[in-house]
Amino acid sequence: MMPDIALDTYEEADRNAMADAMAVMARAFDPAYGEAWTLPQLSGVMLMPGTWLTIARTDAAPLGFALVRSVLDECELLLLAVDPLWRGRGVGETLLRDSLRTARRRGIISMNLEVRSTNNAIGLYEKVGFEYVHRRPGYYRGNDGQLHDALSFRKDMHM
Ligand SMILES: CC(C)(COP(=O)(O)OP(=O)(O)OC[C@H]1O[C@@H](n2cnc3c(N)ncnc32)[C@H](O)[C@@H]1OP(=O)(O)O)[C@@H](O)C(=O)NCCC(=O)NCCS
Structure with missing residues (x-):
């Protein structure tokens, strides 16, 4: 069942918010792919x-x-991530739809993303209307050295 959730949006490098994101980050990403960001990476982009x-x-x-x-x-x-204990209950979809709403409110016309071709998140992106754009062969390198293709997707806001 969908938990009772609150969504809070931050536009500045808020320490507590970044600590919360890092707590989820540490649990959500499979270390095999090296996709989790570090705190300096997160605070760098928040600036x-x-x-x-x-x-x-x-x-x-x-x-x-x-x-x-x-x-x-x-x-x-x-990035989009949900703690493994809370998956499959609509939290990821709620976050993604909220991000799309925020983008629309800001006059943004499209949202792009890139994802490893074997990532289950693709099911979610397609569900909310993202369309496949192209494939970059061997774009990501896992911690074991194995290469994985990247797929890029795009959603136009008027659709
Ligand atoms: C991708 C992720 C954010 C999904 O979060 P979630 O809260 O479990 O997703 P939701 O419960 O909102 O799922 C919504 C829809 O997405 C799709 N979906 C979600 N997880 C899926 C899975 N494992 N396999 C196939 N489809 C899936 C389904 O269509 C689902 O709709 P349905 O429940 O009506 O079938 C989560 O699995 C995650 O954190 N993954 C690791 C981090 C990551 O790789 N992020 C993406 C790249 S940054």
């Missing part, structure tokens, strides 16, 4: 104008987050 971080919480505990960076009228979903 760039046009970035926003949305944290989903229940009873103040962080369940997931979305990180988006916009440049002019386009934006990119940089």
